[in-house]
Amino acid sequence: RTEIEGLIGFFVNTLVMRTDLSLNPSFNELLPRIREMALSAYAHQDLPFEMLVEALQPERDMSHTPLFQVMFALQNAPMSEIELTGLTVSSLPIESSTAKFDLTLSMESTTTGLVGGWEYNTDLFDSSTIERMTGHFVTLLEAIVANPNERISQLPILTVSEQQQLLVDWNDTQVDYPQDKCIHQLFEEQVDRTPDAVAVVFDNQQLTYRELNCRANQLAHYLQSLGVGADVLVGICVERSLEMVVGLLGILKAGGAYVPLDPEYPQDRLSFMLEDAQVSVLLTQQHLVEKLQNHQAQVVCLDTDWHFISQLSQDNLITEVQATNLVYVIYTSGSTGTPKGVLIAHKGLLNLVLWHQRTLKITSSDKATQLAGTGFDAAAWELWPYLTAGASLYLVKSEILASPVNLRDWLISHQITISFVPTPIAQELLSLEWTTESLALRYVLTGGDKLNQYPPASVPFQVVNNYGPTENSVVTTSGLVVAKKQDQTSPSIGRPIDNTHIYILDKDLQPVPIGVQGELHISGAGLARGYLNRSELTQEKFIPNPFNNSKFKIQNSKLYKTGDLARYLPDGNIEYLGRIDNQMKIRGFRIELGEIEAILSQHPGVRENVVVAREDIPGEKRLVAYFVSQFEQTPTTNELRIFLKEKLPQYMVPSAFVSLEFLPLTPNGKVDRKALPVPDSHNTQLAVNFVAPCTPVEKVLADIWANVLHLEQVGVLDNFFELGGHSLSTIRVMSQVNETFQMKLPLRHLFTAPTIAELAQTIESTCGTDSTASGNEITSVNLQAEVVLDETIKPLNLVYQPVSEPKAILLTGATGFVGAFLLAELLQQTQADIYCLVRAANLSAGKQRLQETLKAYLLWEESFSERIIPVLGDLSQPLLGLGDEQFHLMARNIDSIYHNGALVNHVYPYALLKAANVRGTEEVLRLASQIKIKPVHFISTVSVFSSDEYFKLEVVQENDPLEHSQGLLAGYTQSKWVAEKIVMMARDRGLPCSIYRLGRITWHSQTGVWNPNDMFYRFIKACIQLKSAPEMNSTVEITPVNYLAKVLIHLSQQPKSLGKAFHLMNSHSAPWSQFINCIKSFGYPLQQLTYEDWQALLLRNTQISSDNALYSAISLAEDNTTSESTPNATSSLKFDCQNTLNGLADTGIRWPEVDEKLLQAFFANFSKVV
Template identity: 55%
Template sequence: AFKILLYRYTFQEDILVGSPIANRNRTEIEPLIGFFVNTLVLCTNLSGNLSFRELLDRVRQVTWDAQDNQDFPFEKLVEELQPERDLSHSPLFQVMFVLQNAPQVDLELSGLTLSSLNSENSTARLELTLNLQETASGLVGAFDYNTDLFDKSTINGMVGHFHSLLAGIVNNPEQRLSQLPLLTEAEKYQLLVEWNDTQIEYPQDQCFHQLFEAQGSQSPDAVAVVFKDQQLTYRELNQRANQLAHYLQKVGVKPEVIVGICVERSLEMIVGVLGILKAGGAYLPLDPTYPAERLAFILSDSQVPILLTTRKLVTELPQYHGQVICLDTDWATIAQESAQNPDSGVTVENLAYLIYTSGSTGTPKGVLVTHEGLGNLTEDKIQTCKVQPESRILQFFSLSFDASIPELVMALGSGAALHLGTPEELLPGSALMKLLREQAITHITLPPSALAVLPAEELPALQMVLVGGEAPSPELIAQWSKGRLFINAYGPTETTVNASMVECGNGGQSLPTVRPAANKQLYILDQHLQPVPIGVPGELHISGVGLARGYLNRPEKTAETFIPNPFSDELGSRLYKTGDLACYLNDGNIKLLGRLDHQVKIRGFRIEPGEIEARLTQHPIVQESVVIVREDQPGDKRLVAYVVPNREQLLTIGDLRRFIGEKLPKYMVPTAFVTLDALPLNPNGKVDRLALPVPDTARPELEAAFVAPRTPTEQVLAEIFVRVLEVQQVGVSDNFFELGGHSLLATQLIAQLLKTFELEVTVVDLFEAPTVAGLAERIEKILHGDRQAERLSETLALLNADAVLDSSICPECLTQPTVEPSCILLTGATGFVGAFLLYELLQQTSADIYCLVRADNTESAQNKLQNCLKSYLVWEESFKSRIIPVIGDLSQPLLSISKEQFHKLADKIDVIYHNGAWVHHASPYSLLKATNVLGTQEVLRLACKVKAKPVHFISASSVFPGVGNSGMKVIREQDNIDNGQVPFSGYSRSKWVAERLVTAARDRGLPVCIYRLARISGHSQTGVFNVNDFLYRLIIGCVQLGSIPDGELIQDIIPIDYTSKAVVHISKQQASWGKAFHLVNPHPVSTNLFFQKLRSLGYPIQQLPYEQWHTQLLNIAEHSPEHPLYPLFSLLPAKNSQAQPSDSTKPSDSTVVKLDYQNTLNGLTGTSITCPPIDDQLLSTYFSYLIDSGALAPPPISNELERNRTADISAV
C-alpha cells in the first residue's frame, strides 16, 4: 500500500524503498547482544495497471528474494553498484519503510512502575520514512520527513491519503491501482467543485458582432479603432462592416462558411473580421508575412471558398482557386451595399473562426472555435481587466495568433478604442514605448519577453497589463504591478484563448499562478483521469464554456484531445487535454510545471518542435534533426536546431536558414543551428536531449570562412562585436548587421568604442564600414590623425556630383506666377513644422491646400492630416473642406504619382511649399538621399512642368559648417553655401545638396525662396512641443538621469508659431523671390537656462563635469535603450574626441555660427510678427505642457509650481 501511495504521487513505475531487517537468521547469533541490522532495497515495478492482489504477489516475491540475500551488506551493495553519490541524500533510495513486528513485552521490576513514552525525532535521516508498529489493537505508525522538502500540511494530507488508500484496498482488493481511492471526500469536493465555482452571467444567446452592434447603438460617435493617423467611430465601423457583410452574403457566405482574410495591419483588417462575422461566416486569419508554402497549405487544407485581401497582396499569395475580394480596389462596389445590420441567422453554436497552430507532425492544425466562447470571453475580459468606454486598448498580436482575439473583443465589446499600431511601432523597445505614450494606451497585452525590455515607470496612462504565452518572473510582476492592474493569463487556442486570468503582484513579487476563468473548470488529473492531491503533478484538463469544436479534418486528433468529462452530469460535456503539467497549491491556485511533451512557448507563440524537425528533414542534405529550447542565460529562451548532415555533402548554415525560412513563420526559425556527426542517444535508443551540446558557434548567417583578427585594433574590435552582439566568434570580414546588429545595438557598439579607444566613431562610420577590418582601418586613421582631410575630399566630390540638377528640369512656361494662389501644394504636412505651416496657410490665404501624404488611400490621408493638427491643438472643422490629400512619396520618381496625375497636379497648383524631409541626424547621407535630395528634384520637376510655380524651400541653418571649419564669423543670407566645406551630419548634408538643386533651378528661371530654420522649439502660447526634437530629449533625459553636464550648449531656438507665421508672410511677397531667409533668434540661449528653470520647479538635478556626465550617458548607451538620451549618444561626443560633432549639437559657443537675418527683418517690416524671447515665462509655458501631457513626470511640489498652477487656475 505504501508503494501504491508513492506510485500515485510520482507516476514512477519503478519504486525503490529501503527497509531494515534484523538479520538474525542464524541460530549461532541468537544469544549474542549486538546490532546486526542490515538495510534491504526493495524494488518493485508497478506498470501494467495491476490490481492490488496482482501487486501483492509481486511485492511478496521481491520481499522473499531480498530476505534470501539479507546477509549482503548494504555498504557492499553500494560499493558494487557505484550509484551517483550526493551528500544531500542516501544512495539507492530516499524513502524507507519500517515495520516493528516484534511483540511488545511489559517490563516489570520490583518496586518500580514502568510505562512506555512516545519519543519525537528532531532529525530525519532520509527524505521520508514510514514507521509502523504492530499492536494488540492493530497497526499504528508515524511519518518522519525532511522539513526542507515537506511541510506539515503536506504530510497530514499524505496520512489522509494513506488512510483512504488502505480503506479502498480492504473494501475491494481486486480494484486496479489507478482506481483505488486516494482523496478524501472533502478533498474531492474542494478540488472538483469548490475551486471550480466560476459561474458568472454572460450573453448566452448573442454572438460577438451583436455585442459590438449594441455598443455602436449606445455610443455611435465614440472612436472604435485607430491606426496611424486614421480612425473610425463605432457608427462608421459598423456601417462599413455591414456593407461588407451584405456583399459577402450575396456571394454565398452564411453560417458555417469559412472566409479567409489576408491583409496587413489596417482599419480594413477590423472591418474584414466584423464583416465576415456579421455575414454569418467564420473567419480564417492568414498572416501575409508567413512563407508562401505555409499559406498554401492552410488554403488547401481549409478549402475556403472566399478570400479577403488587398490588391497589393494578391500577387504575393500562393495559387488560390476560390473567389478573391480586394478590400481596397473592390471597395467602391462593396460600398454600394446597405449599411444596415444584416440578418444572417447565425447562432452561438455556429463556427466563429478557424485558427491554425503548430502541429507535431510537421503540418499546422486548424482549431474550430464557435461563437459561444466569444460571448463568454468578452464579458470575462471586460470585468477582469476593468475595461471602460474611455479605455484605449493596444492591439499588439498578429490576427493569425489567437491572442489578438481578447484584445479585439474587450475593446469593441465595451465601447473602448482599439489602437492597432504599425509593425514597426509594435517592435518592443523605443518604438513601442513611443506609441504607448503618444496614444496614452490604458490596456496592453504582451508576452513577458516583450514587456521585460520596456521601462514600466514611463507610462502614466497605463492602467492594466496582461501577460500570457509564458510565465512572467516575480521581478517582472513586481515592476509592472505598481499602481496598476497586473494579470497573468493562460489558455490554449482550443479553449477560446483564456482559461485563466489571475490578478497578481500589487507592487510586490509573486509567483505566477493559474485559476479557472469565468465559466471554466480546471482539473489536474493523472494518466487514468483520477484527480491528484494538492502538490502532486498531473496533466491539466479544461472544461466549461468555450471549448473548441475540434480540429479541422483531423477527427482522430479531436477524439484524442477532446474527451468526455467524467465530472459533469451535463450532456455532451467534454474535457480538453492540455498536455501541460501542473499541480494544485494549498490556496487553490495552480502552478504550471512544464509540458508533458516537447511543445514549447516562446514570446507567447506555441511551437511544436516536431513541426520544425519535420521541415528540416525535408532538406536534401539533412539526415536527422532535433529542435529544442535552450535557456543558457536566464530569461533568454532560444530555439536551437541540431542537424546531422549527409557526410558526403557540404551543408551551409546560411542555406539551411533560408530553406527553413521559406517554409515556416519567422518565430519558428531557430536562432542557432548546430551540426553534429550523430545525435546523442540514451540507453533506450531515443535522442538524449539533455546531452545536446551548447551551441559553440554564433555565425549562423555567415557562409564565408572565418578569418581571425590580424592586428591589435582588429582583435579589440572583434571582442567588442562579440559582447554587443552576444555571439561567440567574429572574424575580420564579418558584417555587424549580418550578425544581427541594428540601430540600437549600433549605439551600444559606439559606446564601447568610446570607452575602449577614447575616441568617437559615428553611426555613419559603422554604416559605411560595418566589418571589423573596415572599422579598424577607420579607427587607426583617426588615431593617426590622417582621416579628416582624406574623407572630406571624398565626401565633397560625392556631394558635388549629387548637387547637379537634372538637365530636363527647366520651366516650360515663364508666365508671371499668380500673386494670390488658389491651389497650394505642401509637402511634409504631417511633421511638426509642416503642421504649423499648413495651419498658417489656411489662416493667411484663401487657397485650397494640397498635401502630399504617404497613405493607403485618400480617406486615411485625410484622417492623418486631421489627427496631426488635432494633436498640435490647431485643428478647426472649417479646415476640412480646404485640405486635399495627394497620395504620394517623396522618395519615388514623380513622387509616386502616375504621369497623368503628375501633369494634372502641375497644371492645377500655383505655388509649392517644400517642407518634407526625412529628419534623422544619426543616419548617413546615403540613407537620406532618396527622400531629401531626389525628392527635392522631383518637386522642382513638378514646379517647372506646364507653368512655372514658385517653390518655397524649407532648409536648415546647419547647411553652414561651424566657424572653426569655414572661417566665417558672420554668415549673410546671400552667402554661397558652396564654399568648399560641407556639414558633418548626413541630414545637414542632404539639405546642403537639396539647397544647391533649388539654387540651380533658380538660375534656370524658376522663382524660389529658401528658408534656413534654426532649432525649432514649442508653441509660445500652448507649449506644444516636438517630442522627437534633440532639445526635448535632452531635457527629458537629463531630468530622468538627475544630472546635467557643466559648460554651456548654446542653442539658437525659435518657437514654432513665430516660424510658421514668418515663413508664410514672407512667402506672399513677390519681392522675396530669389532670396534666402535666416529664421533665427536674435539672442541664442544657453541650455543652462532650461536646467535652472527645472531646478526652480523642484527637479533634483546636479551639475557634473562633462566627462563624468558623459560616462553616465555611456552607461545608458550600453544598458538602457529606452532612455530618452539613448538616441542622442552619437550626437554628444566626449570632449577629447577627435571626431567632429554633429553640426547642431556642438558643446561650445565658440563653434556657433552667427547668422545674419536682414532679409527676414525686411520681410516682416510693418507686422507684429517677432521672435519671442526665450525667457522665464516662455519656459513656464513649455514645462507646463510637458508635465500636463505626461511627457515629463511632475516634480516634488515646489512653491513656484504651486504659484504657476494657481495662476493658471485664476486665469481660467
C-alpha cells in the same frame, strides 16, 4: 552474534528496496512481488548500507541521501517489559527535531491496530501537505481492502472532501450569459448606445462606432453577394490597420467565420492554410496579392476595391447565424509538419468577451490596445471585449513593440487603461521604472508563454496572468499576479474563467491530489468543435468528459487534452509546469517541434533530424536542430536557415544547427533527446570562407584543433571558441601545443590569439626568441596606464554622513564562495536588507540562485529570505547593467557597498577580465559617489604584491603603496591590481573606501565545506587522482572562510576602518608535508615526486583523461611560481597585519591554529563529496 553480545547500542541497518509496478498490476498481483523482493533484501541484510553506497558510487548530492530518499519502518516485534530488581523502568519517546530523510513513515503494531507517524523534510513538505498525504494513504488502504483485484492505477487516493473540492467546488464557475446572440450583434447594440464615440485609432487615423459600423456593413453586403453566410470561411490577410478591423467585423456581419492569415508567414504556409480551409473569398491589400497564390478564392482588396464596396448599403444585415456557428478558424502548429485549423464558435468567444468585461469592469471610458498578430488567437481577445463595450481600441505599430521603453512611453502618452502584452515583452516591460504621473493604465494582461517573474511591488497597475490553448477560445484560466509565495518559483495561471472547468489528471484520467502534477484537461463553454479536416485528431484530443456533474449546466460534454503539465496549489490557483510532449511556446506562439522536423527533412542534404527546445541558460529558451547529412558535404547553417525561412515563420526557425554522424537512440529505438550535445560544444557550421593551413606550424595546429574539437577540418581563420572550444578544451590544446613545440606558452595565449593564424604567429615569434619564455613579453600590458578613473567620480558638493545602522547594503559577488559567507554574515550581524547584484534571467531566478548558493554551503536560514533582494545586473556593463533609472534608485537607497564581485579566471588575459574587474569597480565607485556618499568596502587579494620588487622586502605592510606591477603575469591578478589602484584614487578624492586583501581562503573550519572550483582545492584533488604529490618545502596559509567573513564584517562596521587597508590572512600556516600526511590518513595512497616529474605525470594523464580536476591543475603545472593557487605562490612573502589586529583588539576573534582538527574537517567533508 557472540562478538557483539557485550555491546550496548542501536544496531540497525538500512535496506534499500525497489518496488516493481510494471504491467499495471492489481494489489493481489503486487503482493507476491513485494514479498519476493522483501525476502531477497532480508537475505542480504548483513551487507552494510555504507558498503553498498561505496560499491555503487551514485552521484552525490548534499541535499539528500544516496540511493533512496523515502523510508518505511515497521515495528512489528512486541516490546518486552524490562524488569530490574528494585527499579521501575519505563520507556520514553525520543524527540527528533531533524528529519534524516526526505520522508519517513514509521508504523507500529499495537493491541488496537496499526499506528504511525510521519517524519519529513520541511524544505520539501509542509504540515498541510502531510495531512493530505495521510488522507490519501488511508483512502488507498481502504480501497485496497474493498477491491484487492482492482488495478493499482485505478484505485482512488483522493478523500471524498478533496474530490468535492477539486472536481466540484473549484469548478463552480457557472455564470449565465445570453446564448442567443453573436459578437457582431453585441457590437451593433453598442453602436446604438455610443455612435459618436471613438472605436478604433491607428496612427493619425480613427473611426467612430457609427463609421466603423457603416463600413463593415458595406463590406458585409458585398460578401453576402459573394455567397458568404453561416459557417462559410473567409480568409483575411491584412496588415495592422483600420482595414483589418473593418474586414474582421464585415466577415462576422455577413454571417461568415474569419480565417486570419498573418502577412509575416512564409508563402508556403499561407498557401497550405488557404488550400486546407478552402476559403471562397479572401480579403487582403493590393501589395500582398502576389504573396497569396495557389488558391481558388475570390480576392477582395480592401484598399483598391473599396471604391465600389463603399457604394453599397450601410444598414445592418439580417443573417441566420447563431451562437453555435463558427466565428473564426485559427491555425496552430501541427505534429505531422502541417498546421491544423481550430474551429471556434460564437458562443465560446461570447463567453470570453462577457467574462472579460465583467471581471475587468470594462466601460466606454477605457482605452485598450491591439498589438498581437492576427494569426495569434489573442488578437480576438484584444478586439471584441472592447468594441462591444464602447471602449476605444488603439492599434499599435510594430516599431513601437521593438522597444519595451518605447512601448511604455506610448502607453503612457496615449492614456491607455488596459493592454494585453505577450509574456516575453511583458517581462521586459515590467522590469522598467514606472511613474504614476499621467499614467492611466489599470491592467497589464499577459499570456502566451510561461511568466517567469513577479512584477515589482512598485508597478502602479495590476498584472493579470492568463493561460489558454487556442482550442478553448483564447483564455482558460486567469489570475492577478500577487506577491510571491515562498514555495512558488513562478506566478500561477490563476483559476478557470466563467463556465470553464479544469481537471488535472494522470495518464489514466484519474484526478491527482493538490500539489501533484498531471495533464491539464479543459471542458466548458469555450471548447472548440475540433480541428478542420482532422477528424481522427479531433477524436484523439477531444475525449468524452467522465466528470459531467448535474450541479452544473455543462456546456460541452467533451474534455480537451491540452498536453500541458500543471498542478493545483493549496489555494485553488493552478501552476503551469510545461509541456508533456515536445511542443513549446515562443513569444506566445505554440510550436510543434515535429512540424519543424518534417520541413527540415525535406532538405535534400538532410537524411534525418530532430529538433529540441533547449534552456541551457535559465530563462533563455531556444530551438536547436540536430541533423545527419545525406551526403559527404554537410549543409551549412546558412543554407538550412534560408531553406526553413521560406517555409516557416521566423519564430519556428532554429537558432542553432548541429551536424551529427548519427542520432543517439534509447534502448527501445527512439531518439534519446537527453543525449544530444549542447550546441556550443560542437561545430555548428564549418567556416564559409575556409582557408587551408599553409605553413608547417599552421598545419600542426590545425591537426591539434581538429583532434581536440572532433572536427574533420579547421581553417586558419576559424575562431577556436566559435568552433565550440571552451576552457577545458583550451587546456588540452595548449598542453599538446607545448608538448609538440617544446614550449611553455601560458593558456591565455589562446584567448588573445584565438585563430590558427594568430597562434601560429605567436609560436613563431616566441620560438625566435626563447622557446621556454612565459610569453609575457608578447602580451605585456602597461598596467599603470590602465589606472584611469572618471573625473566625475568624486564627492563634489556632497558630505559623507556616516550611517551607524545601514538599512540597505549592496553586495556584489554574493553567488561566489566568499560572497556567500559575507552575505550570511551581513544577514546575521546587521538588520539591513542586502541587495545582491546577480546575473539571472529574472528576479525569481536571481533569488533562487542566491538561495541555492547559501544552501550549497550549508548557510541557508528561512529567516534570510525576506531580507535578500536580488538586483539583476552585470559588473561588465556600464552602470552595472542597471539602466539609468534603477542605477539612480540604487544610489538613493543604498547606505553601504561591499564590492566582492569579480570575474575569477586564472587563465584569461587581462583584456578579457578588464570589463568586469576594472570597469565594474569604476561603476561601483560611481554608484557610491552619486546622490549620497556611501562607504565602499573593496575585497582584493594579497596577490597584488606578486611583483618581484615586493619579494625584496622583509615585510609587506598594509599601508605600503601599491607601486610595482612588473612580474604580475596572471590576468586576474593584473585586473585586481588596477582595480585596487582605482579604489585608492577614489579614496584620495574623498570617497570613504576600505581595502581588504584576502590570502588563501579555504574551507569552513567546522563543516569542511569549500568551493570545489577553487584552484587549490582542485590541486589537492588532482594529487589524489594521480596518487602522487609534488615535493615542496613550502608552507601553506589556511584562512577558513567563516573566520574571514566574521573578521571582515566586524572591521567594516568600525568607523575608524575607513580609509585603511587590511591584510586578512591567518597568521598560522602548515607545511605542505602536513597536508600530505593528512591525505594519507584518510586512506588515499600518495607517492611523492619531484615537481618536474609530477608535472610530466599530470600532462600525460590529461592527454588520456578529460577529468576536470586534472585539467584545472594544468595551469598550475605550467608555472608554479606564478599561480596564486599553488602552495608556494606567495608563501615566501611576509605580510604585516597590524591594522587587522588593532581592529580585532578586545573582540575575542582570533585566527585558528592549523592543526589536525582543522585539516580533518576538510578531508572528512572532501571524502563524502568526491
